[in-house]
Amino acid sequence: MSDTDYDVIVVGAGNAALAAATAARQGGAERVVVLEKAPEHMRGGNTHYSGGLFRIAFDDPEQLRPMVPDVEAELPGFFGNVTPYPESRFWEDLLRVTDGRTDPDLAQILIGKSYETIRWAHECGIEMEPATALSGVKVGNRITFPSGAVIRAVHEGVGLSRMWFDIVEKNGIDVRYRTAARELLQDESGRVTGVAVKGPEGFARLTARAVVLGCGGFEAHQAWRARYLGAPWDHAKVRGTPHNTGDGLRMALDIGALTYGQWTGCHSTPIDSEAPPHGDRELTDKSNRLSYPFSVMVNRRGKRFLDEGEDFQLYTYAKTGGAILREPGGIAWQIFDQKTVHLLEPRYVTGTPVEADSLEELVAQLPVDREACLETLNEFNEKAGAGVFNPAEKDGIASDGLSPEKTNWAIPLDSPPFVAYGATGGITFTFGGLKVDDAARVIDVAQEPIPGLFACGELVGGLFHHNYPGGSGLVSGAVFGRIAGTSAAGIQ
Numbered sequence: 001m002s003d004t005d006y007d008v009i010v011v012g013a014g015n016a017a018l019a020a021a022t023a024a025r026q027g028g029a030e031r032v033v034v035l036e037k038a039p040e041h042m043r044g045g046n047t048h049y050s051g052g053l054f055r056i057a058f059d060d061p062e063q064l065r066p067m068v069p070d071v072e073a074e075l076p077g078f079f080g081n082v083t084p085y086p087e088s089r090f091w092e093d094l095l096r097v098t099d100g101r102t103d104p105d106l107a108q109i110l111i112g113k114s115y116e117t118i119r120w121a122h123e124c125g126i127e128m129e130p131a132t133a134l135s136g137v138k139v140g141n142r143i144t145f146p147s148g149a150v151i152r153a154v155h156e157g158v159g160l161s162r163m164w165f166d167i168v169e170k171n172g173i174d175v176r177y178r179t180a181a182r183e184l185l186q187d188e189s190g191r192v193t194g195v196a197v198k199g200p201e202g203f204a205r206l207t208a209r210a211v212v213l214g215c216g217g218f219e220a221h222q223a224w225r226a227r228y229l230g231a232p233w234d235h236a237k238v239r240g241t242p243h244n245t246g247d248g249l250r251m252a253l254d255i256g257a258l259t260y261g262q263w264t265g266c267h268s269t270p271i272d273s274e275a276p277p278h279g280d281r282e283l284t285d286k287s288n289r290l291s292y293p294f295s296v297m298v299n300r301r302g303k304r305f306l307d308e309g310e311d312f313q314l315y316t317y318a319k320t321g322g323a324i325l326r327e328p329g330g331i332a333w334q335i336f337d338q339k340t341v342h343l344l345e346p347r348y349v350t351g352t353p354v355e356a357d358s359l360e361e362l363v364a365q366l367p368v369d370r371e372a373c374l375e376t377l378n379e380f381n382e383k384a385g386a387g388v389f390n391p392a393e394k395d396g397i398a399s400d401g402l403s404p405e406k407t408n409w410a411i412p413l414d415s416p417p418f419v420a421y422g423a424t425g426g427i428t429f430t431f432g433g434l435k436v437d438d439a440a441r442v443i444d445v446a447q448e449p450i451p452g453l454f455a456c457g458e459l460v461g462g463l464f465h466h467n468y469p470g471g472s473g474l475v476s477g478a479v480f481g482r483i484a485g486t487s488a489a490g491i492q
């Protein structure tokens, strides 16, 4: 007769937690349970809402073939059109977008294990497809992909979440819905021995040899957003689950875990200004408005406020949501003409644009300072750059004499009809988290691992600061989830 209810308790049921549960089972833990705070119809955390994109390092596009063996039937010449994404490029991207602040040890784990972990997830049963609609750019009759952001889970986050639950079920792992972990239990030595929960039958205490926290950040906790991120984040719409209210962070901090990473930072994306306050299970990430590099973006005062063409969207979108939210009313308008409107990512079909045959008529329909806006657009057109517009590359077509300048894709708005989409900033997940080591053990304020406690996914602090390279969150979750589950299974 065992002395604990379980070998491993995994808190949360998103990508990180279910990778952890699967790895724990594979690592020899026989009795693994997943605790999901949400009811079954709301299960799966932010993972369900995600685009399912995986950023992974590879030296040779042929390395992707085992995960997408039939892709060339749909996209002839696929492997020839994909550029390698060696670890050094992933490093450059992560360092650049985080302003050099990413934790080098954690980043090495994320980058170094990105490919092998996603191969492992595929072998576990996560099916993949090219991320054409999400990151592909059509050039002539071929589709090119930004480096590293090439494959995603079949049926995006909805499919990813469903596939993980199927895998967990096949592995005989119990999932307990509507069961929220509330407190970590410890013995007198300080070892974590289980969790206190509130489930459908009320309060209970569940014991285990190890606990893995995979229960997300605090993006859905309005007061914590105000406390750590400050105004105007308490007003932000939440792109995903309402269930990530920082419970795992609170429970760990209560027993002396060390905070780590940028607690004032978060991932936030331009989304439809009419999006609901929390993620919509059907719409998932389709409220995104990420084609702004090809737009001129104005605020309510009719002014531009950032360099829309700083970089490809996957390297700026995670900070641009915050930039929009900080503008008056937390709203901006992305304006396109017929030279670029065909380049809008397919997700724009869920929006209702304002359209007109002249800039004057367009501006007349927007809730902006109209005089200032028209002046902004006319000045933009005068000072726009010249050259061969190329959406597949940073084409260097820059404005000259604007503040701020637009440094790529700065071609004039001169081909009617003109189209404008309203966007606001939606919060995705918070960057502040716990400090973990290379075995995903949670570190305490005395710089020692807390015995029996592991963390993964959004709870891991230190990787992302200010901004984020698209497709890294799911890979981080899978990498640290797999490590956490394997480590937890090793606890006797």
Ligand SMILES: Cc1cc2nc3c(=O)[nH]c(=O)nc-3n(C[C@H](O)[C@H](O)[C@H](O)COP(=O)(O)OP(=O)(O)OC[C@H]3O[C@@H](n4cnc5c(N)ncnc54)[C@H](O)[C@@H]3O)c2cc1C
Pocket (backbone or CB within 6 Å): 011, 012, 013, 014, 015, 016, 017, 035, 036, 037, 038, 043, 044, 045, 046, 047, 048, 049, 050, 051, 052, 053, 054, 055, 179, 180, 181, 182, 214, 215, 216, 217, 239, 240, 241, 243, 244, 245, 247, 248, 279, 284, 285, 428, 429, 456, 457, 458, 459, 470, 471, 472, 473, 474, 475, 477
């Ligand atoms: C709209 C959208 C699109 C995105 N697209 C991408 C993408 O294409 N690529 C990418 O890499 N990243 C993407 N992301 C980010 C990525 O989805 C998340 O960072 C990732 O899914 C987080 O995984 P996780 O397992 O840490 O947390 P989650 O998937 O959020 O899971 C957390 C789980 O914990 C549960 N929980 C919370 N508190 C408790 C508690 N007290 N007890 C028990 N359970 C609890 C929740 O119900 C949930 O099941 C996107 C996110 C959103 C919202």
